[in-house]
Amino acid sequence: MKLLPRLSRVLPILGWAPLYSRDQLASDLTAAVIVTIMLIPQSLAYAMLAGLPPQVGLYASILPLVFYALFGTSRALAVGPVAVISLMTAAAVSRIAEPGTIGYVETATALAVLSGVFLIGMSALRLGFLANFLSHPVISGFITASGILIAVSQLGTIFGIKAGGHTLVEQLDGLVSQMGETNVPTLVIGALSVAFLYFVRLRLKSVLIALGMGKRLADVITKAGPVLAVTATTIAAAGLALEDKGVKIVGTVPVGLPGLQLPIPSLGLVAELGLAAALLSLIGFVESVSVAQTLAAKRRQRIDPNQELAALGAANIGSAMSGGYPVTGGFARSVVNYDAGAETPAAGAFTAVGIAVATLFLTPYLYFLPKATLAATIIVAVLSLVDFGAIRRTWIYSKGDFAAMAATILITLLSGVENGVAAGVVLSVVILLYRSSNPHTAIVGLVPGTEHFRNVNRHKVVTSPSLLTLRVDESLYFANARFLEDRIYDLVAANPALRHVVLMCPAINAIDASALESLEAINDRLKDSGVTFHLSEVKGPVMDRLKRSHFLGALTGKVYLSQYQAVLDLAPRMTKEDEALEEGAGI
């Protein structure tokens, strides 16, 4: 009986499937129908964004959902192709292969394999914490910039011109130089689709409800907006023979499901795609976990981030097996899945069935679908990613975070999505190092008439010229050990009358080997200057560890249980109120 709980950590389906009820089945089926309707046009559109044939988007929306249902811990997350990952796929793959070739599709599939292996490896090594490489402002800036790049990249298709480019400058350059070639029927379809989809997104639901429709039905119809646009423009393109007027249509989409195989990328391809796969996987993971956590919290459920890594890895391997490209958990579709009542990951499996049926039977009807319609669905979808409010809020809250965000946005827009996210990672780590290397410290003195010690810069306290007490408000480890040394040497050099230095440790939860060496160095160097070094208020676990080192034996001073005892011992005059004139030794 102990096996099942352990197994169900790796295969969460074992936790919920045995208890699956008829009610849950009904809820999951309803959700699956709604998500399927939403996912079909999205899959086609995001495949186009990635530079891939439309059916690849459908392939990437079948097996990944089944695998996630087996391994995932979120009950509502809907995986599949998403906008930012599609853009990153296009950037990585087009460095290696020409869009429109078989090699391009194969490279995208290889990228999914690598992404899957990377995610599963991170899960096996419990490296989920590496996602902390990415700070929120950096991610938010990256997503905003990606949204802009994606939207602008689709403008060419809306205008019926050929304009590409991986940076904003290249894109705008292409758009402006080609503007004369605009195809008017395409522009009409594209512009009408954008307008319609915006209307659907912003107003349709309230209009329908005002007209007396039930809230639930209004909701479903609203979600079906893109399907309506696809259907209407496909019929228009077929009926008016728009292809002959220069409107680009999807054309022949292969009928049937893809064959199953797992392509093993060559070592050369691994070297070329490795970094891109890692960055793309990290971004995908961070986004997916954040959606999953939001939805799980609503029902007081929990997700296991480490198991999520494995599940998303499996989903990517599944995508590659069926000729798809990198996938992750999508925000909009997961929310729809949740709102539509999905109760278990089975909803995802049912959605997969829905997409499979569509792939088998609907693809012939996609022949006349104008590409401009797909571009319109992308534009309307990604503009919700662009969050200028977050930029403003970050500016108001913290200039340092704003600088990191602005740099990420600029580098992404001007130098492309891969450099953007790489710069974001580096910036996040540099900020972390900078912050860690400057812990908060305070020189403290005695509050007269009490046994309390407070910052000399903020309070009226008593100090002594021969005794200096430094409180460090952070654990000591290698990132701030050098700072502590510098700080103490500077203080000793600036105070010739000093005889005792006390390090007050109530906020120090840990001292690592680097910091221990620094404390030893401080002790030795203070000894050379004729100053004794003491500690006070050391926490129990920290003290236990220090006892395993030679430090306490070499310490020139003592370890005091309380700072007040240290003062009684080292500078007793400080405690006598009538002599509290030494106040503020000017440190």
Add this chain to the structure above:
Amino acid sequence: MKLLPRLSRVLPILGWAPLYSRDQLASDLTAAVIVTIMLIPQSLAYAMLAGLPPQVGLYASILPLVFYALFGTSRALAVGPVAVISLMTAAAVSRIAEPGTIGYVETATALAVLSGVFLIGMSALRLGFLANFLSHPVISGFITASGILIAVSQLGTIFGIKAGGHTLVEQLDGLVSQMGETNVPTLVIGALSVAFLYFVRLRLKSVLIALGMGKRLADVITKAGPVLAVTATTIAAAGLALEDKGVKIVGTVPVGLPGLQLPIPSLGLVAELGLAAALLSLIGFVESVSVAQTLAAKRRQRIDPNQELAALGAANIGSAMSGGYPVTGGFARSVVNYDAGAETPAAGAFTAVGIAVATLFLTPYLYFLPKATLAATIIVAVLSLVDFGAIRRTWIYSKGDFAAMAATILITLLSGVENGVAAGVVLSVVILLYRSSNPHTAIVGLVPGTEHFRNVNRHKVVTSPSLLTLRVDESLYFANARFLEDRIYDLVAANPALRHVVLMCPAINAIDASALESLEAINDRLKDSGVTFHLSEVKGPVMDRLKRSHFLGALTGKVYLSQYQAVLDLAPRMTKEDEALEEGAGI
């Protein structure tokens, strides 16, 4: 008058030169003579270690010392070629050029230029904190492994055989396969030199003092040990015509000082050497600053790490200008300089004059110097770098730090010095992220009869099933923001009776934009689960910043000045001792 203090930050010489006294001159001259005697054989030997002609070591010991005297803030630091940097130079340069060619020397000089530019750039951008990339155990492991690699690399020269290799396996392989070619006269000279130098280092001083010699003179003679070995073996090699018996000698060393020029490396070379220059500069900086701080503390002086970056950068540029190779502050020679009484950086400038004189007049006498003698001086010098005690101490103190150290040692030994230090940097950052992502937190309860709150796992405290208080003992920022979210969601999912969550913030010194978003997400998600979210004991500066965000407006609960007030408001029964039966809600 305000200009001088500012200028003297950039040119510290302006701070001490105007006050230079006759006494200081005498002290500095004495120190310079002793350091010169020590530095001549070291310079020759380390140049050989770097794969360079011996005179390059002398060139690297002239201008760098002058430039450091102008810009450096340490009064006793002695810069010049050092063992580990010489080894790293050999590893980097031999990837690009063949040892023994002019191209090899030019590449080493280019490396010095890049290192200088890198260090000055770090100083200008105030990026000295990047040295925190390297934790002490990682540096210590790297130095130990480098010491072993260096010592083994010199064994071939001691045996008079040709054995190279950048990893321990390659080196041992070469030694074993060539052992049959051992040149006995070379081995005799090498072994005797090693034995003599060990005797000098460990015993000579006490022997001389026991014989009645003054301590000061005994000290100087001990420092001159390598010069004695060099002189004796040179005379032996000349007198016994050992060259004809297969003993490798230094041969012709060009007479005179090098011409001055500053070679600008090509962009291709910059790309090939850039990373190596950065790693080598970081290692050199960390070692140099640690020596400088140790010595400065003994006299209650201070050094400015940022200005040290500039000074070491200038020293490297100086080295390159005079045909030298990368330099940094050396441990042994700085201690000698200090012990010999150096009072100002002028001692370094005088040492430079000494080396220049030696370069002008002594080089002809180096013709017969056996290379095995130089190898012996290297071996005896670097074995003091190997610190097995540090490995044992780290193992006892912290298994995590030990793992990082062991990995660095193994990678350095088995894969070479560049991969070793790169792995060290990566490991340090990963450890930092891991530590940062797991801040210490505690669920706290009320100590009965008091207003104090303590960890429920360590103390007998009162809790309530409807109220959960989490204390976080660290500032909140992006590296631990996700952890906080996970922790709170897990707790909420595990405690169905929960109505209120209080985040107790007395140890939180800062909340960055990422953590703010996490707090907002926690607030929203708890709201969805019907739980209100409160803060308590928020510090003033943190509160000021929170007021600039929308968070406080959206907060479902309150911000309490004290945790006790929070309990009085949210779970007043906890404060009544007679009802203190709810103790330990099993969380």
